[in-house]
Amino acid sequence: METHIEFTTVPIVVPSAPARTAETGAQVEFHGIVRSLEQDRTITGLLYEAHVPMAERHIRRILDQIYATWPCHAVIFIHRLGWVPVGEASLYIRVHARHREPAFRFSMDLIDLLKKDVPIWKRPDPPPQPPVL
């Protein structure tokens, strides 16, 4: 399984060259988008932070764990950090697999486990303001 794990503080750029193989019959993409309502409160964005080394380690472990049940060919995981305005993606996942079921299941399980154990946090704070001169 080829894997790509990335954290970025700038808008997510979807990788243009899919790491497909000749055996890839399904490619599932997920974009997690920041919505304007968070716990019934109107927001302008979310501020993300992570314990990056620990998050990377746990995501790799999760990928291996899911692979045991739903083998796939390649996974791309990109998570935004810092301020993410409403309408922009905070998370991008792409899974390549032989068939649609492992591709969909892999994606779903990855997101479920991400929200359970991976040290990433969000809060609806306003973005940092530049100092007044």
Add this chain to the structure above:
Amino acid sequence: MKILAFAAARDRAGFSEMDVPVDPSETPRAILRRIAPQVAVENLRAAVDCEYWDWDTAVGAASELAIIPPVSGG
């Protein structure tokens, strides 16, 4: 030992990173009680050298303790 506190745990502890002398026999619970007694560990997890850790297991020769509030990635 480097002590890290994230998100809500940082708000409660009043620091994001701190270097603290630690005895290998100390537990995460004892260390936190010593440096930030106002922080209750309920709803928090400890992580030692990037692995989740029991609050009452000695940290040994580890170099980092992270205080992990409930996660919310995605």
